[in-house]
Amino acid sequence: NAGVTQTPKFRVLKTGQSMTLLCAQDMNHEYMYWYRQDPGMGLRLIHYSVGEGTTAKGEVPDGYNVSRLKKQNFLLGLESAAPSQTSVYFCASSYRDPTNTEAFFGQGTRLTVV
Amino acid sequence: DQQVKQNSPSLSVQEGRISILNCDYTNSMFDYFLWYKKYPAEGPTFLISISSIKDKNEDGRFTVFLNKSAKHLSLHIVPSQPGDSAVYFCAASALGSQGNLIFGKGTKLSVKP
Numbered sequence: 001n002a003g004v005t006q007t008p009k010f011r012v013l014k015t016g017q018s019m020t021l022l023c024a025q026d027m028n029h030e031y032m033y034w035y036r037q038d039p040g041m042g043l044r045l046i047h048y049s050v051g052e053g054t055t056a057k058g059e060v061p062d063g064y065n066v067s068r069l070k071k072q073n074f075l076l077g078l079e080s081a082a083p084s085q086t087s088v089y090f091c092a093s094s095y096r097d098p099t100n101t102e103a104f105f106g107q108g109t110r111l112t113v114v
Numbered sequence: 115d116q117q118v119k120q121n122s123p124s125l126s127v128q129e130g131r132i133s134i135l136n137c138d139y140t141n142s143m144f145d146y147f148l149w150y151k152k153y154p155a156e157g158p159t160f161l162i163s164i165s166s167i168k169d170k171n172e173d174g175r176f177t178v179f180l181n182k183s184a185k186h187l188s189l190h191i192v193p194s195q196p197g198d199s200a201v202y203f204c205a206a207s208a209l210g211s212q213g214n215l216i217f218g219k220g221t222k223l224s225v226k227p
Contacts, residue, residue, distance in 0.1 A: 004157070031212075042118070042203060042217030043158070050212055058214060090157050097212055102148070105157030 002026050006091050006106035013081040013113045021076040021109050023091030031094045032074040033058075033103065034066060036087040043090060049074055081113045117141045118206050120218035127225050133191040135221050137204030140185065144206040148215070149178060149189050152201045161202070162189070194225045 007022040023032065030051050035043040045058030049068040063085060065077045074093075078085060088110050094103040119138045127133045137147075145166040150158035164171040164178045164187065171178050177190045191198055204218040 040123075040219060042205075042219045043215075044217070045214055048212065048214075056212070059216075092157070097210075102160030102163070103215075105150075105159065107155070107157050 004091055004093055004104050004106040006089075006109050008109060009107065010110050011112070013078075013111065015081060015083060015113060017081050018077070018079050019081065019111075020078075021089055021091075021111075023074045023076070023093075023106060025072055025074075025091075025093040025104070027093060027095070027104065028071070029093035029095050029104075030071075031096065031103075032068065033092045033094075034064070034074065034076045035090045035092065036060065037090060037108075038087050046076065046089075081111075083113045085111065086113045087111060115140070116218075117144075118204055118216045118218040120202075120204055120221050122221050123219070124222040124224070127194045127223065129196055129225055129227050130193045133189075133194045133198065133223055133225065135189040135191075135202050135204075135223065137187045137189075137218055138185060139187075139206050141206070141208065141216075142185070143208040144216075145209050146207050147178070147180060147187050148205045148207075149176075150203045150205060150217075151198075152203065152220070158203060191223075194223075196225050196227050199223055199225050 004025045033048040034046040047066040052071040091106040092103040148163040149161040152158040180187045201220045203220045205215040
């Protein structure tokens with residue numbers, strides 16, 4: 001099993017460019033999440049999904065959009081990248097609400113916006 | 115305002131001794147707490163959790179203690195091993211928050227041989 005796979009692992013964007021981060025999980029999990037981690041900060045929830053076709057805003061959703069067209073995939077989009085979006089992005093999935101079960105994380109995507 | 119605080123950015127411990135990582139929280143609605151471990155260039159991995167109805171949960175070398183009145187939890191690692199060197203994140207959630215885990219900033223543990 002691959003678990004949770006994030007694509008790409010690294011990316012450099014110019015301000016104003018757009019991109020999509022892909023998260024794929026092969027564990028048939030219902031819940032999927034996108035977090036960002038900034039230096040000296042904990043992980044902050046951007047958006048999440050509790051099932052195919054559903055999405056919801058987390059703590060820091062501004063500047064991002066998401067889609068969950070297939071159960072195994074959760075896409076995070078940046079329409080017009082800004083330097084403030086320079087961060088490490090982590091995708092996670094869980095069988096049910098991770099507040100009472102473990103969430104599995106991907107290896108992260110390091111994004112730099114110049 | 116930070117709802118989950120890990121006030122020690124780093125901790126250094128000798129191999130074989132006990133490591134104690136601390137976490138404080140402010141939101142009395144939190145009812146579930148988790149610890150994640152993170153190695154460089156990897157995603158966090160789940161370590162141990164505790165529900166607010168318990169005050170202790172143990173899994174091998176790892177024990178988490180919860181003091182609800184003090185809004186404090188701690189992770190004990192006994193004995194510490196060099197492979198435990200990582201960043202440890204405390205996370206908390208409220209019932210029905212559907213995945214909105216609130217993470218602390220993390221504590222970097224270094225276990226010296």
